[in-house]
Every structure is written in C-alpha cells, then in structure tokens.
Amino acid sequence: MILPGGTLGVLGGGQLGRMFTAEARRMGYRVIVVEPTADAPAAQLADRHIIKPWTDTEALDEVAMRCDAVTTEFENVPADVLRALAAHLPVHPSGDAVAITQDRVTEKAFLNHADIATAAWAPMPDATAGATAWDAIGGGPAILKTARMGYDGKGQARLQQRAELDRAFASLGGAPCILERQVDLAKEISVLVARDQHGTCVTWPVGENVHHGGILHSTVVPAGIPDTIAEAARAAAIRIATSLSYVGVLAVEFFVTTDGHVLANELAPRPHNSGHWTLDAAATSQFEQQVRVLAGLPLGDTSLLSPVAMINLLGDLWAGGEPRWERALAVPGVRLHLYGKRDPRAGRKMGHLTATAADAATALHRAEAAFAALTP
Numbered sequence: 001m002i003l004p005g006g007t008l009g010v011l012g013g014g015q016l017g018r019m020f021t022a023e024a025r026r027m028g029y030r031v032i033v034v035e036p037t038a039d040a041p042a043a044q045l046a047d048r049h050i051i052k053p054w055t056d057t058e059a060l061d062e063v064a065m066r067c068d069a070v071t072t073e074f075e076n077v078p079a080d081v082l083r084a085l086a087a088h089l090p091v092h093p094s095g096d097a098v099a100i101t102q103d104r105v106t107e108k109a110f111l112n113h114a115d116i117a118t119a120a121w122a123p124m125p126d127a128t129a130g131a132t133a134w135d136a137i138g139g140g141p142a143i144l145k146t147a148r149m150g151y152d153g154k155g156q157a158r159l160q161q162r163a164e165l166d167r168a169f170a171s172l173g174g175a176p177c178i179l180e181r182q183v184d185l186a187k188e189i190s191v192l193v194a195r196d197q198h199g200t201c202v203t204w205p206v207g208e209n210v211h212h213g214g215i216l217h218s219t220v221v222p223a224g225i226p227d228t229i230a231e232a233a234r235a236a237a238i239r240i241a242t243s244l245s246y247v248g249v250l251a252v253e254f255f256v257t258t259d260g261h262v263l264a265n266e267l268a269p270r271p272h273n274s275g276h277w278t279l280d281a282a283a284t285s286q287f288e289q290q291v292r293v294l295a296g297l298p299l300g301d302t303s304l305l306s307p308v309a310m311i312n313l314l315g316d317l318w319a320g321g322e323p324r325w326e327r328a329l330a331v332p333g334v335r336l337h338l339y340g341k342r343d344p345r346a347g348r349k350m351g352h353l354t355a356t357a358a359d360a361a362t363a364l365h366r367a368e369a370a371f372a373a374l375t376p
C-alpha cells in the first residue's frame, strides 16, 4: 500500500493526467509527470515535470528511483516502456493490457475471444486484403479505421460500396486497418470499470454519449436505456476487465443497436472523457479511483449522487473571442473545468462543463443552456 505522502508517477501530461494529478494531490500524494511538451495541462499541477519523451532512459530512471508507483493517462505510451518500468515499481495498467488496446485488431479479437459481441469486423493489413475483408463482414455500409493511433474519429473513412475500398485505404495513408460493418445505432453508451489488485471490480452508472463530427459532445447519466441493457453493459465491462487481468480504471464504449443488441466498440485503458461527470456527481471520481487502485487503497463507492450532464468545450468556442464564462456559470447546477491549454485550436478539447439537476433531462437542458450562453 502506498499511503498519502508517497509519490505517484504519470506518463502523459494531458487533461486526464491533470485531473488525476489534482485528485492525487488533494489526497496528499506527490505527483511526477513525464511529458515531452512544456506547460502541459498535467504538468501545471504536478510536483515535478520531467520534460522528456516516455522512451527517454534518464526520464524513466528518475521515475523508477523517485516514484512509488506509476500509471499512464495516454494509451499510446509504448507498452514496452510500461513493461520495463514494471521491473522496478508497480505499474498499473500493465504493458500487456495496454498493448491489446493499442491496436484495434488485437482489441476486437480479444473482445470476441472473451465472448463480447462487436460489430462484424475484419483486418485489412494491406490493400490486397480488401476483397476478403469486405466479404468477411458481409458487405457495406462499412467503416475503415486505422488499426493504431486513431482518436476523435480521426483515421476513419466511411464507405457504401466495395469499389470505394481501395481509395479509402489509400486516403488513410496505407497503414494497417480494420474494416467494420456500420451498425444502426439507437444509442451510444459507455461504462467505466475499476478493478483492483485482488480482482474486485466496480462499475459506475452507465453514461449516454452523443458525438458531433466524431468527437464526444455530451454525456448524460443515468443513460436513457432499459435496466436490462445497462446491466448487460456493466456485466460486459467487468468481464472485459477481468479477462484482461486489468488493474486500474478502464472505459468501454458500447453501441446499442436499433434491434436492441449491445456491442462493444472500443476500450480506453485509463479514465475517459465520458467519465468526467464523476468528478461532480459520483461518490468517487474516476480519477480518485485511479489513485486508489494505483496506491493499493480500497476501491471507492461509485454511486451516482445526482443526475448529471457533461458537455465538452472545444477550441472552436474561442473563434469569436473569449467564451462568456460568467453567463454559463449563472445557470444553476453548472460547474466549469478548464485544462489550462493556451492554444484553442478547432476540435481541441479545452475543457468541459457539467450540470446537475433532479433528473437527467433537466441536467442536459441546463448543460446545453450553459454551453449556448458561452458563445460571445
């Protein structure tokens, strides 16, 4: 057990690391962030910022020497870096678990092997594999995704006909891909699960997600889905964490199809944007839970304290000048989270806001009203 006063390391310096750092420091831990960019969101709050790449031996030596345990906030830290650190100190999640989620082909194969349903998919490692993949998924409409490094809908192409496949593959740079059957979505939901070193799992109430232009726009909790579907998704998330021997906080995105099936879409081996609401409306936030699991402390209560809605604040909001924070904060139940990023590029996640209310519909209404009020 690593008690408050101990030092926790985090690989990656983005907003997820920032919120982890804030929770860890609130609980009395010291935090060392490894992140190659200066003035990164997590680095602004950390006790120490090692401004070096994750692969830098000096950086990793310092982490091994000064930290009591280490975690990651970015799924593309090389799995071998996590494996190498694990020879010196506890590392959660493990390099092996993270490696599976770094590639959509190994991820989907793992899910199906664990008896978790997904959309029909086939690997497309190169251009010659197109015809076989197209037939294997039963034809279009389909989505081609790069196997590695995709996020926020980047590295994806949608296609109706087999004839479009070659051009789509080339448009993604010729990198190895996965071809997925496009399913008819009734809803998108996600489940956060935490699993500790003894194998105990807890899940938070299910969130309902809306994406705009491939980027998460809003999450509402509780999700507007039947209890049977929520229970199926929570059970699937626990089975996934257990099959991965996962230790830490893991997010699972699911599709609920128009014919009522629950299909796993993708895994994030870390806290997730769709779990940011837990800071304001759950007994234990996803970030505090990441601290607890890493430190070997008891898992915290995941109960929902109030219906809540979260809306992302992208750089686009700054197009006409500084957003009108005072107007959003005049809406009852609203809380503001900004990540300390200086450059508000279009599509960049700059912060989020949440709104609580007596019911989910009112929470969403408040969050949307606050969001609309921000535009100068």
Ligand code: ATP
Pocket (backbone or CB within 6 Å): 119, 143, 145, 150, 151, 152, 153, 154, 180, 181, 182, 183, 184, 185, 188, 211, 214, 215, 216, 253, 265, 266
């Ligand atoms: P994230 O930002 O969550 O990491 P991503 O870029 O990794 O996103 P996905 O989550 O795979 O990509 O896809 C982004 C969105 O595209 C999904 O949330 C969903 O709306 C849509 N989508 C992806 N795959 C499918 C599918 N097989 N059928 C229907 N819609 C899909």
Ligand code: MG
Pocket (backbone or CB within 6 Å): 253, 265, 266
């Ligand atoms: Mg996704």
